[in-house]
Amino acid sequence: MWVLSMFFIFVVGTAGSGKSLLTASLEKWLVESDLSVAVVNLDPGVESPPYSADVDIREYVNYGEVMENFGLGPNGALVASLDMGVSSVDDLREEIVETESNYVLVDCPGQMELFAYRNSGPLMVSGLRGDDPSLSLYLLDSNIARTASGYLSSMLLGLSINIRFGLPQLSILSKSDILMEDEIEEIVQWGSELHLLEEALEQSSEGLVREYAKAILDMLGSIGTMSDTIPVSAKDMTGFDILYGEMQRIFLGGDNLYE
Ligand SMILES: Nc1nc2c(ncn2[C@@H]2O[C@H](COP(=O)(O)OP(=O)(O)O)[C@@H](O)[C@H]2O)c(=O)[nH]1
Ligand SMILES: [Mg+2]
DSSP: OOOOOOEEEEEEOSTTSSHHHHHHHHHHHHHHTTOOEEEEEOOTTOSSOSSOOSEEGGGTOOHHHHHHHTTOOHHHHHHHHHHHHHTTHHHHHHHHHHTOOSEEEEEOOSSHHHHHHSTHHHHHHHHHHTTSOEEEEEEEEHHHHTSHHHHHHHHHHHHHHHHHHOSOEEEEEETGGGSOHHHHHHHHHHHHOHHHHHHHHHHHSOHHHHHHHHHHHHHHHHHTOOOOEEEOBTTTTBSHHHHHHHHHHHHHSOOOTTO
């Protein structure tokens, strides 16, 4: 019997890196390609996301009430809301399965760092995806990645998110429309040719960074986890064909590299 898989795509990155708009644009792109898509909002604190969510954590936890009832600030309330959301993960998954979609786009919380480092993050991810094939899209914000030290620190955060979630991960250079073509090329090259990144760090960085940059780059080179960075603009809808190709390569690759 032919069993249809659902493919889960978790959109992750720091606050403001463009997760929600990318989710909206990727949904549009996939639907235009005749694929069915379910969009999941996992951000309890979002007011009006740029898409209409099929499944929404806000139906299970009330961020405003959590803030008020427990006397918490925005970050504390987010952490508490996510912890509470984990107890509803089976219901969220059931709602997702009922949509019978080809792709499930999961827009992760604004403060991704909090989500990734708490237990609720990985628990939520594994509960939502079940045994379905999954990957994460890690957004490197062009505003940050345009400098060598910004790129390196974003990369390292991506690596640590990768360690927490244990999913195959693609690096996306988000908001690429704000960069010049040659800037994009340079950033993409940093990912594949670490010596270029090292040179850029040497030219631009303070002494201390220069000293340990080499050690970090040697470490990155030896674990060989650097994948190509894919420039995408959710605003201009560019880069999606290449992104889709890379997602297919992971989902349909047929190997068990990530299991
Ligand atoms: N120029 C440009 N701006 C973008 C793009 N994607 C998102 N933004 C802007 O960046 C800000 C944060 O985007 P959002 O999707 O809410 O980020 P999130 O916090 O990661 O969900 C918003 O003002 C967006 O309009 C893009 O592709 N190009
Ligand atoms: Mg968002």
